[in-house]
Amino acid sequence: MSKEEKKEPVKGQDSLQNPTWQEVLDEGVRVLSQAGIEEAQLDAWYLFSESFPIDRVHFLIDRNRPMHREIFEKGWPLFAERIEKRASRIPLQHILGSQEFMGLSFRVNEHVLIPRQDTETLVEEVLRDCPDRNADILDMCTGSGCIGLSLAVLGRYRSVTAADVSEDALRVAAGNAKRLFLIQKDVVRAESKNFPGLPLRTELTVWAGKNRENAETRQFRLVRSDLFSEFAAERYDVIVSNPPYIPSGEVEKLEPEVREHEPRLALDGSADGLHFYRILAEECRKHLKEGGRVYFEIGCEQASAVTELLAQQGYTKIQVVKDAPGLDRVVKAVWTQH
Known part of the structure; x- marks a missing residue:
C-alpha cells in the first residue's frame, strides 16, 4: 500500500475520556501522519484551531489541562470530520x-x-x-x-x-x-x-x-x-x-x-x-x-x-x-x- 493510500480512522468520541487539549490535537496529528500528510502537525493545528475556541497562546498555556466536556463534545465531531477529509487528501484550503x-x-x-x-x-x-x-x-x-x-x-x-x-x-x-x-x-x-x-x-x-x-x-x-x-x-x-x-x-x-x-x-x-x-x-x-x-x-x-x-x-x-x-x-x- 502506498503512503498516500494509508488511512487510519480518527478515534471515536467515546474512546477519548476527559482528554487534554494536547491529546485531542495529537489524535489529529496521528491520523494525518498515518495518511502520509507531509505537514501533519501544521495541518492538524489549523483544523484544530478552526474547530475549537482556542488560539496558539492559550493552547500553550492550557494544553495539558483537560478540555471542558461541553467544548469537547461540541468541537470534536467537526474536528474529526475535518481530519478525515484531510487524511483522504482533500486540500486543507478546501476544507477551511x-x-x-x-x-x-x-x-x-x-x-x-x-x-x-x-x-x-x-x-x-x-x-x-x-x-x-x-x-x-x-x-x-x-x-x-x-x-x-x-x-x-x-x-x-x-x-x-x-x-x-x-x-x-x-x-x-x-x-x-x-x-x-x-x-x-x-x-x-x-x-x-x-x-x-x-x-x-x-x-x-x-x-x-x-x-x-x-x-x-x-x-x-x-x-x-x-x-x-x-x-x-x-x-x-x-x-x-x-x-x-x-x-x-x-x-x-x-x-x-x-x-x-x-x-x-x-x-x-x-x-x-x-x-x-x-x-x-x-x-x-x-x-x-x-x-x-x-x-x-x-x-x-x-x-x-x-x-x-x-x-x-x-x-x-x-x-x-x-x-x-x-x-x-x-x-x-x-x-x-x-
Whole structure:
C-alpha cells in the first residue's frame, strides 16, 4: 500500500475520556501522519484551531489541562470530520474554504486553483513597476481572482478586468470581489451590476475617498471569455496571466491534492506546457497600449522557452524574475509598436 493510500480512522468520541487539549490535537496529528500528510502537525493545528475556541497562546498555556466536556463534545465531531477529509487528501484550503494571498483572504473550492505564495511574485512585480493608478489592467485566466483583486485592492488601479473561460471559477471570483473590492475601508459608495444575455459579465464600481464629493472611481470587471474571444478593441496598460502551464504528461504525477481536487482546466498546458504562452504572446500585442507590459507566471524550467516566444513576437525588455526560494517564476516584457 502506498503512503498516500494509508488511512487510519480518527478515534471515536467515546474512546477519548476527559482528554487534554494536547491529546485531542495529537489524535489529529496521528491520523494525518498515518495518511502520509507531509505537514501533519501544521495541518492538524489549523483544523484544530478552526474547530475549537482556542488560539496558539492559550493552547500553550492550557494544553495539558483537560478540555471542558461541553467544548469537547461540541468541537470534536467537526474536528474529526475535518481530519478525515484531510487524511483522504482533500486540500486543507478546501476544507477551511479559504487561502491567504497578499495579505487578503480568498475563498476557494474545487473550481479554482488554490492561490500560492509563488504567484505573489507576479503581483509584487506589477505593483513595483506600475505606480500609475490610472493604469488599465487585464488579468487573463483569473481563477479565484487572486491576482486581479490583489492588484485592484492593493494597487488601487482605476480599472482592473479579470477574465476566465470557466463560469464556476468566475462565480468564485465574483464572491471574492464582493468581499474584498466592494468593502474597503475608504469606500463611500459601491455598486454591482450584471449584464444578462451576455457571457457571464459582472461590473463592480466603488467610489473611494474621505467623502462622496471628492471620491475617486475604481472599477473591477469579471468577464467570461475563452482567452481574448470577448475582447475586441480593448487595450490595456498591463496584461497579467497565470495560465495552465504543466505539461499534460506531468499532471498525473502531481500530488493527489492537486491532480484530484484542483481543476485540470487550470493545470494542463498541453504536451509541452507552452500552449497558452504561444497564444498569449501573439494575442497580447493586439490588446496592449503603446509601451504596455505583460507579466506571465511560469514553471521554474520554462523561462527560456517563454522568453523566446516573446522575443519572436517582438516584445522588448524581457526579464525573468525569481520567486522567494530563488526559482524562475515570472517573465515580464514591454510591447512597443514597430
